[in-house]
Amino acid sequence: MTGPRILDDTADDHERFETELVAQDRDVARVSTADIEETTARRLVSDLVNDGIVTAVAEQRILVHEPSGKAFDSIRQLAVFHRGWSAGQDADEEGE
Numbered sequence: 221m222t223g224p225r226i227l228d229d230t231a232d233d234h235e236r237f238e239t240e241l242v243a244q245d246r247d248v249a250r251v252s253t254a255d256i257e258e259t260t261a262r263r264l265v266s267d268l269v270n271d272g273i274v275t276a277v278a279e280q281r282i283l284v285h286e287p288s289g290k291a292f293d294s295i296r297q298l299a300v301f302h303r304g305w306s307a308g309q310d311a312d313e314e315g316e
Contacts, residue, residue: 261299268302 256264265283268274275284282291283298288305292298 256296256299256303258296261296264299264302265295268298273302274298 265274268285269276269283273286275286276282277284277291280291282293283295284291285298285302285305288301290301292301
């Protein structure tokens with residue numbers, strides 16, 4: 221097409237729009253793990269310790285995430301990991 225008719229061609233617009241909407245839906249459905257504040261991380265890890273999901277090993281200054289067996293030396297790293305791990309477990313349950 222040439223001339224002014226090229227501006228009138230909207231044949232692919234609906235596909236681009238639908239692709240964008242699907243991408244937005246995926247972004248909303250994902251669990252955010254990147255922006256955990258220190259106070260939120262401390263609260264989450266404290267709850268995990270109380271629930272027996274995390275064990276503190278004082279001599280080694282690490283926290284062990286019992287369901288996965290992973291060890292962490294940072295509260296924030298553990299909090300981010302647990303959120304991602306929980307999201308993965310929830311996704312697995314939904315897929316069954």
